Amino acid sequence: MKILDWYILKRYLFTFLMMLLLFIPIAIMVHLAEKIGKILSNDVPFDELALYLLNFTIYFANLLFPLFLFLSVIFFTSKLANNTEIVAFLSSGVSFTRFLRPYIIGATIVAIMALFLGMFLAPKASQGFNEFKYKYLSRGKNIQDTKDVFRRITDNDIIYVSSFDPKSKRGQNFTLEHFKDNKLEYKIFANNIKYVEEDSIYQLVNYYKRTYDSIGNVTVEEKRNENVEFSFDVDDLTPVNYIAETKPYGELIDFIDKEKKRGSPNIGRYEVVKYKKWSLPVSVFILTIIAVAVSSIKRRGGMGVNLAIGITIAMVYVFFDKIFGVLAEQSDFSPLVAVWFPNVVFGILALYLLNNAKR
Known part of the structure; x- marks a missing residue:
């Protein structure tokens, strides 16, 4: 069974990396096309622009990390189903739970990457991204509560x-x-x-x-x-609105404790950032299970139907994530509930789809 594990695990990680390499350059080109006028008019130095694009890459990858993974798992698992490879695996006596094991191993690797990215790399990238944005691209916008x-x-x-x-x-x-x-x-x-x-x-x-x-x-x-x-x-006196995004986890905890003592009105915004650092790696496992359950069945419409279902689920997930995040930032709604609610809902959905897929 090690051959099956390595086969699926390599496909899992390879497809995910290819998805990142495919979409990130597209995102950079679209972003540049949208901002090129302001970049040229402000005579942005090339070295600052290059560093900004690097920070944008890390910022963008961290923002949509689970969704890239979700779509990549649906893509390659649908190919396995269309080639009747999954039927062959299960017909040989492999249980669906055993078939899922390499996916969980792959999700663990990606979750560790997401945790490291969110705790250490993304904060520094976010600081560079936002500083460039408000220096050259969004001049005049109020980034502090004054x-x-x-x-x-x-x-x-x-x-x-x-x-x-x-x-x-x-x-x-x-x-x-x-x-x-x-x-x-x-x-x-x-x-x-x-x-x-x-x-x-x-x-x-x-x-x-x-x-x-x-x-x-x-x-x-x-x-x-x-x-x-x-x-x-x-x-x-007036910390910038995005300051929580720029702090590694340890500094963020100290910063939030200090802001609570100071009576800051932005605690909800800061705690949303804190909780997302943990909810993001967990969402990797949930979305992986959903993707496998949805795409492991060979459908009449082929891969297109699976991708359509996957994109719909991804859009609903993003909708829940954004709506509840803004709700916690702008009101007294609990940041803990706001951040973890999408994972709880989709975790229940993952268990339901997994039980149906086993049958």
Whole structure:
């Protein structure tokens, strides 16, 4: 049976790699054709463009990794079914579960690749991809939340800025509240705040500080201008929207914990990225089983029918994945449920199709 295992496993991995090599260059050409005007008008250096395309390749492959695998398994398994090879395997006394074993081995290899890609390679590629995109292709688009910034910067300090410009590092209507033992100790107001990078200080205009003592007395301090050293970094005030995608898993966990303490409104968005790093490898097994169950039967319409069924299932999977992902990012819907719901639904479908295929 090792011959059968190696035969299917080689076809599994080879077809998957060929699918990647086929679709990724097409995706690059389509993307270049769409963006070539902006690339030329912005005089993008060739080395930056080449690095961007490399990052785009990794970003695109990570995004559609399971779907490429799904279609490749349907393609080569349908060929086996049309050539009656599967009938020969099963007629020789091989059970359908035993026939499925090399597929599971192949899925394990691909899942490990997907896990490594999502944990380490994809974050770096995503950072380069997004930085190039917003530098040359999407100028003027707001990539940071700069209005009504409200954050807990330490266990005792909470800040608020009505508006903040990351480029000039200036903010309007700044407030800082400092607590000690759950009691307000002092509060700082300023009409304007500016970060001076050379001195690592903040310049406050129309500075006003109100201090409260233990018996309720209030001391007021007012100044036209005041230079203050705060414990927070200016980049922490308004992190870019895609920052979670750019962090390896360990850094992402620390970042989310820090953002929760700061009261960030984007926790749902960050946790969707975290959970997808684990759900993606699991989806490899689910989609592999579905693909084998759908395409192992020889149909009157041949491979075209199997591919049509496979593409339909893939579109529904992507629909569920995107809809629930956006729902978690834009509302209070649980990110854990949103990310894993498609896998649960399609996992049940995989078991149902597998039981029918065994019969």
